[in-house]
Amino acid sequence: MAASPRISLIIALYNAEKYLRPCLDSVKGQTFADFECLCINDGSKDSTETIVKEYAAADPRFKLINQANAGCSAARNTGLNNASAPYVALLDQDDMLHPQAFETLIYLIEKYQTDVASFRFVEVPDDFVMLNPPHYDVKSFAARVSETPFQDFFNRKKGGQVEVWTRLYNKKAIAGIEFPVGVQPAEDTIFTLKVLDRIKNIVTVEEKLLYYRDSSTSVMNMGKTRRYVESHLKAGQILYDYFVGEQRLKGRDLENMCYFITRLFYKTCISQALRRINDPKLRREVLDLSRRHFTEFEKRQMFLPSELKLKHRLAYRLFMMRWDRLARLWA
Numbered sequence: 001m002a003a004s005p006r007i008s009l010i011i012a013l014y015n016a017e018k019y020l021r022p023c024l025d026s027v028k029g030q031t032f033a034d035f036e037c038l039c040i041n042d043g044s045k046d047s048t049e050t051i052v053k054e055y056a057a058a059d060p061r062f063k064l065i066n067q068a069n070a071g072c073s074a075a076r077n078t079g080l081n082n083a084s085a086p087y088v089a090l091l092d093q094d095d096m097l098h099p100q101a102f103e104t105l106i107y108l109i110e111k112y113q114t115d116v117a118s119f120r121f122v123e124v125p126d127d128f129v130m131l132n133p134p135h136y137d138v139k140s141f142a143a144r145v146s147e148t149p150f151q152d153f154f155n156r157k158k159g160g161q162v163e164v165w166t167r168l169y170n171k172k173a174i175a176g177i178e179f180p181v182g183v184q185p186a187e188d189t190i191f192t193l194k195v196l197d198r199i200k201n202i203v204t205v206e207e208k209l210l211y212y213r214d215s216s217t218s219v220m221n222m223g224k225t226r227r228y229v230e231s232h233l234k235a236g237q238i239l240y241d242y243f244v245g246e247q248r249l250k251g252r253d254l255e256n257m258c259y260f261i262t263r264l265f266y267k268t269c270i271s272q273a274l275r276r277i278n279d280p281k282l283r284r285e286v287l288d289l290s291r292r293h294f295t296e297f298e299k300r301q302m303f304l305p306s307e308l309k310l311k312h313r314l315a316y317r318l319f320m321m322r323w324d325r326l327a328r329l330w331a
Contacts, residue, residue: 010037011040026211029099030103042067070183073179073183089169095210096213104119112201115202116199120167121210193243213321248261258307262307274327
């Protein structure tokens with residue numbers, strides 16, 4: 001029987017043909033070769049399945065798993081449930097890894113015996129091609145180990161890095177944590193905060209070893225839609241129920257989480273909805289949706305206007321009074 005790989009990489013795929021080959025090529029070119037790449041085809045209607053089959057036929061480390069379309073979170077959960085390695089990583093379908101990404105992560109997580117290892121990422125344009133990436137002496141990286149990862153996330157009041165695809169996770173350390181189905185975007189935020197609350201330590205380097213493609217087709221670049229607002233309304237409720245409702249936090253940690261949830265709600269469901277939805281009918285529908293939720297959020301103390309800056313408190317009150325044009329000036 002063949003030994004299990006050391007790393008299981010999970011890539012959720014939906015109609016990914018445009019950028020899939022560069023993505024998979026960046027995986028294939030890793031200097032650390034002991035991995036499996038689980039490609040979860042989430043009901044794609046283009047040539048995604050054909051492309052993955054091509055890679056799988058040429059390299060047994062690439063594996064295709066087909067499922068009916070259920071969304072990014074469900075696809076990632078399928079990958080987590082099928083991962084055979086002791087360490088798991090995630091990658092988006094339009095991004096690319098530096099050739100030494102796995103080499104760096106496995107070195108860090110095993111040298112420092114942490115639950116998670118992490119590096120940074122760099123944003124690249126839609127037409128980016130990875131040519132002659134720099135070569136690093138991985139052992140020379142200045143690593144920082146944190147024994148308080150959840151608290152360190154809030155060193156910046158608005159929170160730290162929530163992206164899941166710059167990290168390598170010890171599978172045992174995050175067992176049972178899944179991505180929330182039906183939440184996209186904001187699924188990374190929920191997963192990351194649950195992980196940081198669970199793990200004992202994390203090691204981080206500042207080197208940028210992932211190329212994040214600023215694609216026009218990405219969820220974050222498709223505008224502030226009703227789906228975007230609904231997703232963040234749901235995400236805030238999930239975070240509140242998990243961390244506050246279940247009394248997992250106390251003291252400063254609780255204060256930080258309550259502020260984080262309040263800011264998440266305000267920024268995505270009020271400020272951005274007011275300022276970035278140009279279609280008047282859609283903007284009105286989305287704002288009315290938010291208003292219905294915020295009435296309940298205030299009653300349950302899920303949303304705390306007192307935590308906002310003065311001008312944002314004013315914008316919120318104007319918004320709740322349906323004076324949207326004035327609210328937009330202060331949002």
